[in-house]
Amino acid sequence: MTPEELARAEERLRNPAPGSRIEAAQKFGIDLTLLIGQLRLTPAERAERMLEVCRIAESVRGAARRRRA
Amino acid sequence: MNPDTAVQVLVDADVEFVIIGGWSAIINGSRFMTDDLDICYSRKPENLRRLAQALAPYHPRLRGLPEGLPFIWDESTLRNGAVFTLVTDLGDIDLLGEVNGLGSFDEVRAGSYVTEAFGRTVRTLDLKSLIQAKRAAGRNKDLTVIPELESLLEAEEP
Numbered sequence: 266m267t268p269e270e271l272a273r274a275e276e277r278l279r280n281p282a283p284g285s286r287i288e289a290a291q292k293f294g295i296d297l298t299l300l301i302g303q304l305r306l307t308p309a310e311r312a313e314r315m316l317e318v319c320r321i322a323e324s325v326r327g328a329a330r331r332r333r334a
Numbered sequence: 335m336n337p338d339t340a341v342q343v344l345v346d347a348d349v350e351f352v353i354i355g356g357w358s359a360i361i362n363g364s365r366f367m368t369d370d371l372d373i374c375y376s377r378k379p380e381n382l383r384r385l386a387q388a389l390a391p392y393h394p395r396l397r398g399l400p401e402g403l404p405f406i407w408d409e410s411t412l413r414n415g416a417v418f419t420l421v422t423d424l425g426d427i428d429l430l431g432e433v434n435g436l437g438s439f440d441e442v443r444a445g446s447y448v449t450e451a452f453g454r455t456v457r458t459l460d461l462k463s464l465i466q467a468k469r470a471a472g473r474n475k476d477l478t479v480i481p482e483l484e485s486l487l488e489a490e491e492p
Contacts, residue, residue: 274489275489277488277489278485278489285488286481286484286485286487287484287485287488287489289481289484289485290481290482290484290485291485295481295482295485296365297485300363300482300486303363303364303365304363304486304490306363307450308361308362308450308451308458309449309450309451309452311360311361311362311363311451312338312360312361312451312452315357315360315367316337318367319335319367319368320335322367323335
């Protein structure tokens with residue numbers, strides 16, 4: 266995305282137009298501020314961050330399993 | 335779970351595939367987590383051979399197959415099926431020869447774009463195709479992510 270496209274996308278997410286799909290998502294419970302953060306990342310950075318989250322979640326699950334055993 | 339290594343292995347082996355499902359959603363901006371790597375692969379004979387060879391070192395087995403039941407992972411197994419839900423040393427990997435709502439590999443490829451992810455140049459579904467596939471899959475976990483994908487699509491529209 267160009268800086269102009271990013272600015273436009275951020276504005277749409279910050280102030281959803283009435284009746285828009287963005288507004289519907291907000292009502293559904295989506296935190297649009299998190300999506301703004303995602304848009305600022307490259308696809309590679311998005312994948313990398315989620316990998317980190319998944320690995321932390323996996324290690325927490327592993328620790329919980331070991332405690333139960 | 336090592337989807338990054340799995341993707342690297344497939345790209346390095348010249349396997350023709352498109353990342354679909356949860357990781358495609360993440361690459362496109364979704365915040366929903368996923369437990370497995372879903373890919374749609376070309377069913378050309380040469381690609382089946384490459385795919386079989388690339389994953390063989392990671393001991394693929396069908397998920398849910400009772401322990402002790404033999405499962406042979408090779409090109410011939412791939413030729414005789416289209417959908418494989420695998421557990422591997424790299425984590426769970428789902429292989430789909432076609433995708434509901436989109437169609438064959440060529441149609442899936444047409445709804446994809448090239449990007450950098452997992453340390454490689456890969457193909458993944460564009461938002462519009464991803465939404466179509468999620469809607470066609472119709473499971474709760476697919477439908478839940480649609481509002482987020484719809485808002486990303488609308489935010490990025492010209």
